[in-house]
Amino acid sequence: MTVNVGKLDRIIRVIVGIVLLAIVFIGPQTLWGLIGIVPLATGLFRFCPLYTLIGFNSCETSASSEE
DSSP states (O other): OOOOOOHHHHHHHHHHHHHHHHHHHSSSOOGGGGGGHHHHHHHHHTOOHHHHHHTOOOSOOOGGGGO
16 A cells, blocks of 8 residues: 555644544534544545545655656
C-alpha cells in the first residue's frame, strides 16, 4: 500500500474524524458521527482509496525522488 496522503491532509483528516466521532457521544448523539471513522482511518494509515482512483497524491515530493 503506497502512501498518498500528505502531512497537512493527514492532520485535517484526523481532526475531522475525531470531531465527527465526538458527535456520537456529545451533541445530537446520532450514529451519523460514525462516518468519522473514514477520515480518521485514512489519516492514520496515510492512504486514501479515492485518491488512488482519481490519481491524486497530496504527499510532498522530495528533490531526491525527481532524479
